[in-house]
Amino acid sequence: MKALVLAGGTGSRLRPFTHTRAKQLLPLANRPVLHYALQAIAEAGIEDVGVVVGEHGDAVRRAVGDGAAFGLRLVHLHQRASLGLAHAVMLARDFLADDDFLLYLGDNYLEGGVAGFVRRAATGRDAARLLLTPVPDPTAFGVAEIDDAGLVRRLEEKPEHPRSDLAMVGVYAFTPAVHDAVRAIRPSGRGELEITHAVQWMIEQGLGVRAETTTRPWRDTGSVDDLLEANRHVLDRMTGSVDGKVDPDSVLVGRVRIAEGAVVTGSRIVGPVVVGPGAVISNSTVGPYTSVAEDCRIEDSAVGFSVLLRGACLEGACRVERSLIGSEAVVAAAPRPHGAHRLVIGDHSKVRLGS
Incomplete structure (x- = not known):
């Protein structure tokens, strides 16, 4: 099995930081978020990894090199624009060849890694396997509806009226069947090829798509609050020195x-x-x-x-x-003469002032 890690994207919720760096390079306990993803992949026994990069690709290359520090062999793949997760899979077609692969969003932090998930995906007979977690507000995520046997019956991207509270974590395992799916779908309303649409196409074609549910700490570090919360989880596991x-x-x-x-x-x-x-x-x-x-x-x-x-x-x-x-x-x-504040604020910044 190979792995495809996504380290591009615009990171709009983390501006202005992402004007000058990839969001996957923001730190948790002084290590880039992306390092935790690569470490989890290495611990799962995967060695060949493709990293999809965007406009900050040079910085990502400097941060992870050729992967040797993680025990991996890395190939860097440039995505010219943020055209969706399914587009990244299409971009990586030659690298992936006809191998099964793990798709991992590089700005995700999942405590405990993915070794068990990868092992079960490798020994199962399903065309795809998704990792899900219950969330209090499913409207902000891709949401899965599953049956009693653990098979996914329906996916929706940020639904107004969710049919379940199970959000997609950003960790997927695919067989080569997904390549037909990403070629079959069309861009969404936001102009991207959505991986949720590709998986839904697989379901409609009668292919087995299985779900796993986890309650382990997980964060999509795409916002400041989530980044701080993920930092808290990492620090909780740290030893002092x-x-x-x-x-x-x-x-x-x-x-x-x-x-x-x-x-x-x-x-x-x-x-x-x-x-x-x-x-x-x-x-x-x-x-x-x-x-x-x-x-x-x-x-x-x-x-x-x-x-x-x-x-x-x-x-x-x-x-x-x-x-x-x-x-x-x-x-x-x-000094605050007459209680006034003096501010120099960059684009897309947020400042909260006390009384």
């Missing part, structure tokens, strides 16, 4: 990982927290559930439940929570 410098005036509580080259002085770090190499934290409170990337600087500030990207800086920030701070961004205290 101190390889950097922590002075006697600092206090570490719980599971805290301080990378070599990081410096903590006069601060309180409440885990789980990960601090990257070259980061400097002074006279501050950090955590819980916070990832501080390499070369960040936090001075006279308090931050929790947040993710700071490489080189971000907090200066005199009285309390920052549930935030995603971009690379080289600066958050600093400033």
